[in-house]
Amino acid sequence: MSKEITSRQEDYAQWYNDLVLKGGLADYSAVRGCMVIKPYGFTLWENMRDQLDRMFKETGHVNAYFPLFIPKSFLSKEAAHVEGFAKECAVVTHYRLKNDPNGGGVVVDPEAKLEEELIVRPTSETIIWNTYKDWIQSYRDLPILVNQWANVVRWEMRTRLFLRTAEFLWQEGHTAHATSQEAVDETTKMLEVYASFVEEFMALPVIKGVKTESERFAGAEETYCIEALMQDGKALQAGTSHFLGQNFAKAFDVKFLSKENKLEYVWATSWGVSTRLIGALVMAHSDDQGLVLPPKIAPLQVVIVPIFKGEEQKAQISEKVAPIIAALKAKGISVKFDDNDNSRPGWKFAEYELKGVPVRIAIGARDIENNVVEIARRDTREKTSVSMEGLTDYVSSLLDEIQENMYNRAKEYRDSHITEVNEWAEFERLLDEKGGFLSAHWDGTPETEEAIKEKTKATIRCIPLNNVQEPGKCILTGNPSIQRVLFARAY
Amino acid sequence: MSKEITSRQEDYAQWYNDLVLKGGLADYSAVRGCMVIKPYGFTLWENMRDQLDRMFKETGHVNAYFPLFIPKSFLSKEAAHVEGFAKECAVVTHYRLKNDPNGGGVVVDPEAKLEEELIVRPTSETIIWNTYKDWIQSYRDLPILVNQWANVVRWEMRTRLFLRTAEFLWQEGHTAHATSQEAVDETTKMLEVYASFVEEFMALPVIKGVKTESERFAGAEETYCIEALMQDGKALQAGTSHFLGQNFAKAFDVKFLSKENKLEYVWATSWGVSTRLIGALVMAHSDDQGLVLPPKIAPLQVVIVPIFKGEEQKAQISEKVAPIIAALKAKGISVKFDDNDNSRPGWKFAEYELKGVPVRIAIGARDIENNVVEIARRDTREKTSVSMEGLTDYVSSLLDEIQENMYNRAKEYRDSHITEVNEWAEFERLLDEKGGFLSAHWDGTPETEEAIKEKTKATIRCIPLNNVQEPGKCILTGNPSIQRVLFARAY
Missing domain, CATH: 3.40.50.800 (Anticodon-binding domain)
Structure with a gap:
């Protein structure tokens, strides 16, 4: 072998890093938590991006571009939103450097302090809804079906190439609707688009579901997600689609005149996938010899x-x-x-x-x-x-056969790693010995969810769509439950 | 008319703004100097970007992505470069907000101060050459022909939609070569690519030339440019391609082992065009009824x-x-x-x-x-x-005929606005009364260039490629000159 690759068995995390670095997908950079996406990795991203972009356009969306910076005060307008993002954001405070009078090179010019600090966008709901206020007057201006391809920054403390980086590339759809139902329909439509893309092009089976309240996007009424399974038995959230209700319309005072001539708040959705998908792709399919890429998105076939x-x-x-x-x-x-x-x-x-x-x-x-x-x-x-x-x-x-085989192999692995569990001891044992999704009853309280997470590091990945309603007893507390949910340790 | 458009005659600057805003290309945003590119304007940009991207790929380039942030110390490593960009950069100093203990909403958390400030990239030579250090060991690793599509930030004091914004979208090519000649060839090749793109797709004739020393990119040995003419007689720089010599290789210590087994510094180029091109497009072709877009890149034909x-x-x-x-x-x-x-x-x-x-x-x-x-x-x-x-x-x-007609019309206007001038009084008069490019002798000194700029606001747009060497007398000083150069007032 030209380049040494750690085996999965030996050290799964190191195997992953070896593949990303030695496979030519990405490099560490001089900036903490930020990576360089190398040409081979970027071509892979371009193939994924272009396909998604086609699917967005086929479903009636158009692209636009909004500012990188968000005034600090905007973040605060939606209570849950600021709570979710304030703790990990890059803050621009000055707009000029100058020569150090003491000869220490260039330093921040204290006279060039911004009146209001700017946040490098961690997501763009606030700046976009502040803009939509000018775009929306009447029901005739709705729906707005806009997507943005952009870089965003979240100051994560522990970063991993592709999976969790301070800066990452993504797309964020931001739509505005006249009715709640239309917005919900958009949310689930985009979840379907994501699921089709990931399954058909990335050869990766996903479970569609909704998040519990505590796992929701900061500012959403409901977060839909697709969850994939990696070869080490850990889950990975591959995409999310949020029904935002009227939260951002209220925060930014965006109203429209309805057909019935009444002023009403606009209904919103947002949805996104990111370069994190590349991490999922690597971990789901590759082997000890290196990357295994699905033909439909491989940079070179x-x-x-x-x-x-x-x-x-x-x-x-x-x-x-x-x-x-x-x-x-x-x-x-x-x-x-x-x-x-x-x-x-x-x-x-x-x-x-x-x-x-x-x-x-x-x-x-x-x-x-x-x-x-x-x-x-x-x-x-x-x-x-x-x-x-x-x-x-x-x-x-x-090439078609390889694409299909990769999907089938991943699906077989995934399906054999969804286990119904009814006993707590078994739940803990399976997490350690087998991993995968554990389908178990939960009493529906955030307290129990949190307790399970603390004891096992497993979270509720989702409540699957079209879940069977089946009465039972909570895996931890024994309290009554109305349905099983999917637990897993996750990236 | 549905929407009022100021006429060119009445107020050219307002006419331009009306077209951009009411034509649906862009909007002002809540962030000083940053704009929102609306779906119609963004589709136009996508068409331009996709065509350029094809041309870059046809000439052997690949895309990659480098961090948004540049450590402050990196900027200082190339003396001219820091001089050029330090005065107008957005500086990230903190990575967290917190609730104001005094109840004033969220404030910057003083405990989350970065050890070293980060600059939001105004251009990426420094972070990229710091990366190339790891990618280049031997002549076998060369050339590197990489391009990046990205957002950049320059804290301009006076901004105008598309023409000069604090944040803008662009592409920046960054190539590395084993010899000076190869780098020069790359620089001029990309200038040709830009010229073909602007002429063939934007229907806009350009003059290819080199900048004088004082108009060079900060850190370049030579800056090549294409210059276009707007309907008000002002010039607009539509693209630049820089031969960087070994400046960045020396600043970041990037050496390679040559075929002759000697350690040598690598030769560099960089080249870029930006969303500014949209401003050029609007100003060159449109009329008092609105935008006039060339069929080859129009969002809707x-x-x-x-x-x-x-x-x-x-x-x-x-x-x-x-x-x-x-x-x-x-x-x-x-x-x-x-x-x-x-x-x-x-x-x-x-x-x-x-x-x-x-x-x-x-x-x-x-x-x-x-x-x-x-x-x-x-x-x-x-x-x-x-x-x-x-x-x-x-x-x-x-559609073909319209494309051709638009080019011919713009070329006719441009050609009729290149005037040879030999007397200073005539030079001043023409600038005020007619505008356009003035072809005049210049004694070759930065002092004279600066004096002309101060007196007339006209700058040397370029020394045209393949310029005829023709002895004469400087338009201002009467000192000996070896060739005419092109002066104009410019955007």
Whole structure:
């Protein structure tokens, strides 16, 4: 192997970091908690972003851009919101540096102090609803279906590449509606969009549900979420969609004249997914050899590695490969021909395995004689000799098959890690020994939820949508419960 | 007219603001100097961005993402750079708010003071070259051809929508090379990419040139630029490409082992265009009726307005229009059918003129009888009756023609506003009475450049590439000069 990867068994957290760093997705930066997204990782993000953007536009949304800075006073206008974000925000207090009169380089110029501090947006509800006030007068101005792709900052104390960083990239949809029902419909529609995206493109099965009150977004009436399962048995929240009721409309005094000619507060939603999804992708699918990326969003779908001795063989292979490359590209398949002389085929094989390229094609002088190539698929690591006739169709089908297989494998793992539990001792044991989602009764109180979290570090990930109402006894207190909810330890 | 637009003659600056605000491109925000880019303006930016991004990728570049924040000490490492940016930067000093013990809402928590202040990036050379230090060891790691799409902040005192805002969106390319020549080649290649983009897609002719020393980017050895001319005779810098020499490599100690096995400093370039281009677009092409947008980047290329009385006529028109819409879309033309009952055709005509939609199609009951539609082109405001047979091809050609006509019109204006001047009195008179670029001799000293600027507010926009070497006398001092340069008042 060209680069050492810690195995999952040995140290799951280190394995993850190795993949992100050595797989070329991201780097640490000089700024605490902020990362550099490297070209390979950024191309992955672009593929995810572009697909999501298409899905947003197909559902009638448009993009816009709002300021990076939020006046401090705006945060305070919604009580739960400021409570949620004030403790971890980057604050701009000055707008100029100057030369230190004592020769200490540049220092903050005390005369350039802002009258009101500005917060680097941790999320944009406040600045956006302050803007919507000017955009909305009548029911004719509704709905507003706007999305923003942006960077946001939350000053997290413990950060991890992609999973939890001080700055991250995301999209945040912010919609405004004339009725509560319309807003609720939008909230669930976007949850469906997220679920389709994550399942179909990231090959990652998710559970759709609603959060308990204590896990809700700061300022929401209801938070819907999709929850995925990682290979270490921990859950990961992959996206959220919030029904905000009239909270932000009231905080920013946004009213509209209804069809019935009455002044009413506007109804709101917001919804977002972030670069955190890349963390989920890495942890759900990859193995001890490196990244395993789903073909539909992989930065590179096919790599062709020539195996040659000397310039003559190299030229012969290049000539043979040129029409294959053209044919693959014509089918919309991304392909790289790596005929770099500086590294040997074995090194390249390991490198592209590490990078999770779904399909590798190797071709040597003898292969040309036999009119075949060797194809290795990344998901199962199987190798097959394939005829050059019909190769393009073969590769195209193989990419589909890999996508499907990755989803099925992840779903099988996930499904085998949802366990119904009725006894507290079993609950604790399963968390430690097996992980996954534990489906258990809960008495519905925040106190019990908190007690379970303190005892086990497991939280209620969600109350699944369309949950069966089934009377039972709370797993911790034995008090009456009306339904099971899903517990898990989580990222 | 639905919305009042100040005429250019009356107040050019107000005309510009009216177009941006009432045309739906952008809004002021609650944060000083920051704007909200509205959906219509953002779609325009997306079209520009996507095309540029394709051109960057075609020339071998990849995207990445670097932190929003720059440690204060980084800025100081390159002397000219800190001089250029320290006076107008947003400074993050704290990372938490808390409840005011005196009941004054939330306040900055003095205990959450950063050890080192962070600057919100005004440009990313420093943080990127600090990262490149880890990426570059040998000539094999070069070149690095990276671009970033990002928001940046420069605390400008006087701001104007799009033209000069505290926060703006841009792209910044940052490349690293093994030789000076390669870096210079990259710099001029990207200048060509910018020029092609602005001319071909924005229909705006530009002059390519180099900046004088005093107009260079802070930290560059040479700044190349493209300069465009607005309808009020002022110039606007539409893009810059910098040859940075080894300045940032030296500041951040980035060396590589050359093929000859010697440790050498890396050569750098950076290049960028921003949302400022939207300001140029508006000012170069629009008229007193509103925006005039080039078809190749217009958010909406064709609008169809039905003219009907009663539901029956409306249904009849809709039925007739459906295949037209489908055929236009199949050709990749964006089209909107505005059958909204809430506003009258006349109001819609004015609204889409204001928004600069290149082609408007009106269709009424009598048109259906005659199998024709009325087509109005936005650039010339001419109307024609056109048969429904072959309508798609007609519209498609018309869009091309509008694009070409807009370019030619702007070029004619620009070309007629480049004037050779040899006398100081004439120089001053022309600046006041005609504007445009004045081609005049300059003695090559920063002192003369500064004196001319103080007397007339005109700056040297550039020394055109491939300038003819022509001995003469400086327009101000009469001292010997080797070539003419282009002066103008500028945005």
